Amino acid sequence: MKFSVIASDGNSRAGIIETERGLVLTPQFMPVGTLGTVKSVSPEELGNAGAEVMLCNTYHLYLRPGHETIRRLGGVQKFISWPGPVLTDSGGFQVYSLSRLRNITPDGVEFRSHLDGSLHFIGPEKAMEIQQALGADIIMAFDECTPYPSTYDYALNSLRLTTEWAKRCRAVHPEGSSQALFGIFQGSIYRDLRLKSLEEIVGTGFDGYAAGGLSVGEPKELMYEIIHATGPVMPAVKPRYLMGIGDLLDVLEAVEAGYDIFDCVMPTRNARNGTLFTSTGRISIKRAGFKEDPSPLDPECSCYTCRNFSRAYLRHLYLSREILSMRLNTIHNLSFYIRFFRLMRDSIIRGEFTEFKRKWRETLERNFVTLHSRTLRTS
């Protein structure tokens, strides 16, 4: 993997990640394909939506079908038939968010599967072994996702553990591997702990750096404070990854601070739950106001969904719980997200990111439906 910054505007930057399986233009959004699939869409549809890199989940693929199985089948990219690069997270977050009865020790985490309750253990070495077997282009160090709220002392101990684990990951996955390894820093909402953690992780030496443990329930102002405190001081020559974000308002802040890549379930999960993103704001497709609305979801969007279907039909599919609802909604939301990122990248290259951010903040904070129904009333 190779990374280069081609333009910057303030702290924000436009770059290129070169992998053996293709280029990733940054800033970039990575759709989340937890179990080796972005729910409801095919790899072809994912590519058509503009996706350049896909995220898969170590924890889930380890539990089912098993990392050794995927290795024997030629690696995760071949297994899922996705031609582009793949990033796997380490499993640290899922151990934190999904499994019951987790027991954290200096060696790793003992936990029970959310599928069948069976007992498992993942530590840094195991996390590397699993991710090496999966064979993703970019893999992540095993961290402890510090919960929110955490006391200062807990966060301090947690980041020490994450540093220790990061070193052990690096030790069993040396520099120069065909799989890039990114380090994750923690530190909760404490600015000094964040900087300390970042320094220790950078000191260990990775191919990219990621902020973990954000958007776990803390107020946005605190998250923004951490984003702005860390982004500009992360190594400029390496990709900067903000894990699990997100909300496009949060993305604007993070790109302003110099972050490059993002992943989030928001566009895909919200698509399945009927919340859609458009060039004029968020809408809930289940609203009764769309019952007989023949217009496309987003007139400014050229995705398959917007080219072919009306809001009325999308609402009908959603209320009927049809499979196609999730598929069309997911295609649209991903297309919208990825186009948003491309436009954002263009604005950085042109030196107009500030204007881009100002304009989109207004749009994203706007309530589409309120405006829409007001229009209908006056017409």
Add this chain to the structure above:
RNA sequence: GUGAGCGUAGCUCAAUGGUUAGAGCACUGGACUGUGGCUCCAGCGGUUGUGGGUUCGAGUCCCAUCGCUCACC
């Protein structure tokens, strides 16, 4: 035709004769940030089939009537 049972929210059903008749689903609105297609929050919705009667008080007891279901002719 005879007998029995049942009529309560859009649907399926609760509610010793005793506060303002409730629940699930549906419907309406909202939430969702390194994913369990889940889940959660809030709201709308009633002349208790109809008409009488008993009672301090009736969804509940009595009479009539209408409707539905089942059984038997």
